[in-house]
Amino acid sequence: MANPSILILPGDGIGPEVMAEVRKIIDWLGTRGIAFDVQEGLIGGASYDAFGVPLSDETLTRAQAVDAVLLGAVGSPKYDGVEYSKRPEAGLLRIRKEMDLYANLRPAQCFEALADFSSLKRDVVSGLDIVIVRELTSGVYFGEPRGIIDDNEGGRIGINTQRYTTNEIRRIARSAFEMARRRNGRVCSMEKANVMESGVLWREEVTKIGAEEYPDVALSHMYADNGLMQLVRNPKQFDVIVTDNLFGDLLSDAAAMLTGSLGMLPSASLGAPMANGRPKALYEPVHGSAPDIAGQGKANPIATILSFAMALRYSFDLGGEADRLERAVERVLADGLRTADLMGPEGGSPISTAEMGDAIIAALDASL
Known part of the structure; x- marks a missing residue:
């Protein structure tokens, strides 16, 4: 071979x-x-x-x-x-x-030898082992229309479109649930369903997949801004985090600093x-x-x-x-x-x- x-x-x-x-x-x-x-x-x-x-x-x-x-x-x-x-x-x-x-896996593991190198206290990060599952091929980074146009009043408008389909959400949700099955059996889905229709759809579809296909995995939901706060407050509460392209970009970079570098x-x-x-x-x-x-x-x-x-x-x-x-x-x-x-x-x-x-x-x- x-x-x-x-x-x-x-x-x-x-x-x-x-x-x-x-x-x-x-x-x-x-x-x-x-x-x-x-x-x-x-x-x-x-x-x-x-x-x-x-x-x-x-x-x-x-x-x-x-x-x-x-x-x-x-x-x-x-x-x-x-x-x-x-x-x-x-x-x-x-x-x-x-x-x-479409499935971006970003583990954040704090090696014991580097626990003091994190910006957070040792007891907060020691033993940290989480995975962020980020949707990577849709969302605001790829949505149309996009661009910079004139507003016809002497100014300009910057446009980016947040867009997700049912199938795009379902397949990334399955990736997260499968990952959780190999780990500690917990998924936290993060979006902004309180202010974004794409977040409402995201929450509904992840909930549906969890209930119908992965009843053995514990599913929770969190607004992404609160999720970011919780990452720096108590990161070990998480196992697998699943989120969209933009929020995944932000959350995973924040998680990077938990590990020391x-x-x-x-x-x-x-x-x-x-x-x-x-x-x-x-x-x-x-x-x-x-x-x-x-x-x-x-x-x-x-x-x-x-x-x-x-x-x-x-x-x-x-x-x-x-x-x-x-x-x-x-x-x-x-x-x-x-x-x-x-x-x-x-x-x-x-x-x-x-x-x-x-x-x-x-x-x-x-x-x-």
């Missing part, structure tokens, strides 16, 4: 640096008889510089054909003057939309199963391209490495290897090794991006 296939899209800023550390782990797995067919492509500003578009048709075709896509990061201030449709972020939105990656948060974006049974899938860190530190070896590669662990689990049925990799990360952190973003007030000497990757490989060797 052919090896599983991966398309790596390093992207912009620190993307190539953190993705280089994932390549080390892919190579390490190869020495243990777990081989992947790996190819690389361009996305974001790197693609715009090469092809004049943030995602070429050829790269998209390759992404559609592989078993999993690993993405670094996109974006840079140098593209601020470029028209919206050709900015780096447009390439990311397009690949999500064209691959129909944006550099710690992975994500998986999953779609419908392909002919081989694997879901269409894209894995990426939650953090951005951080152009201010690009090329300096300061970036934390852990979020990208943990994103690859999610790929091992969800795309390649290698849950044991995913667990091994996550334990290696935990071991390195417990040993006190830190990149610059994880340095506490007591100071110390941070290690580089490459050194963090090497330390995780060493921990993997020690686990054999």
